[in-house]
Amino acid sequence: MYITMEPGSELAWELYAGIDEAGRGPIVGPLIIAGVVISGKCMNKLSTLGVKDSKQLTKAQREKLIDVIYESARYIIIAEIPPHLIDAYNINMLEEDTIAYLVSRIVAVNSHLKLKEISIDAVGSSKQLAQKIREVVPKSVRVVIEEKADRKYVAVSAASIVAKVWRDRRIDALKTIYGNFGSGYPTDPNTRRWIHDMYSLDPYNPPPIIRRTWGTLKTLAPLWYKKKRQTVAGREKTQKTLADFLPKI
Known part of the structure; x- marks a missing residue:
């Protein structure tokens, strides 16, 4: 399931994209991968408001910050991967393929804007993921793939929060069933x-x-x-x- 939203933002600002996941290790429920695109101006705002790695925040803090992220982001895209696909594929390649797809959508939707950087929290083989990303990203866009990128790049931190909140809400819904x-x-x-x-x-x-x-x-x-x-x-x-x-x- 893929969900996108475009609240709009200042078109003159350079844009930064971040991608992160939630739910890789559990035995129950989906894997969520989120991509968030923000302007340089909004990046400073989100950092000041406390946007950081979702694992360092309480559930209440994440729920509060996600509203700010939704209001501030230029573009948000979320992939929800169900258990039967996780069972069918190597999870590293599953994530790599999904991340590459999300990046391709981010690039396509923001092609008329100043997309400067795409930062990704590393999964599996960073070299292999980088090759897949480079196939869909213009050379003018800087690509960063690092471990613990959610602690260093605000756009990745925002994606981390979106992915975590999205999964938490799905888990809460599944518990009612x-x-x-x-x-x-x-x-x-x-x-x-x-x-x-x-x-x-x-x-x-x-x-x-x-x-x-x-x-x-x-x-x-x-x-x-x-x-x-x-x-x-x-x-x-x-x-x-x-x-x-x-x-x-």
């Missing part, structure tokens, strides 16, 4: 208890919000566990690439 499964992380006692209870009720039909290739299921819910298919150069032998499922530009 499937019950309280805790944080969704495999080390969370509440999550493990929920898996045990759900498995006891039906060992043959796991909830669709479960990532079935996570090793935790081998002991907690063995009939739910599904081994990832073998890959060739990181791709599924018999499946299309993620790009085949994404909207064409």
Whole structure:
């Protein structure tokens, strides 16, 4: 699912884009990847208001700041990747393909503006991701791919907050359907208890919000566990690439 919004901003300012994810490690729920484009002027404003790595903020702080980000951003795009796709692909390549797609949309939508820099919180092979990004980004745009970029670049911090809030809201909605499964992380006692209870009720039909290739299921819910298919150069032998499922530009 892809959602975009363009509140508009000062067209004369240089623009900075940031991309980050939330929900890579949990055994329950989707992976969210967000891209945020802000002007240099708004970047200073967001920094002053406390926009930083979402992991350093409370849930209440994130909810407050996301409204400011929505009001200030030139463009926001969000990808929600469900568990069945996470189970079907190498997660690093899944993220790389999705990030490359988001970047291509950011470049296309802002092609008439002064896009100066795209900063990305590193996942998987930074070299491989950089190659994919360079295929869709003009040479005039600086590309930065760094670990912990959400602590250094305001645009990435904003994307981190958007991704985290979006996932938190999705998790809250899923709990109204499937019950309280805790944080969704495999080390969370509440999550493990929920898996045990759900498995006891039906060992043959796991909830669709479960990532079935996570090793935790081998002991907690063995009939739910599904081994990832073998890959060739990181791709599924018999499946299309993620790009085949994404909207064409």
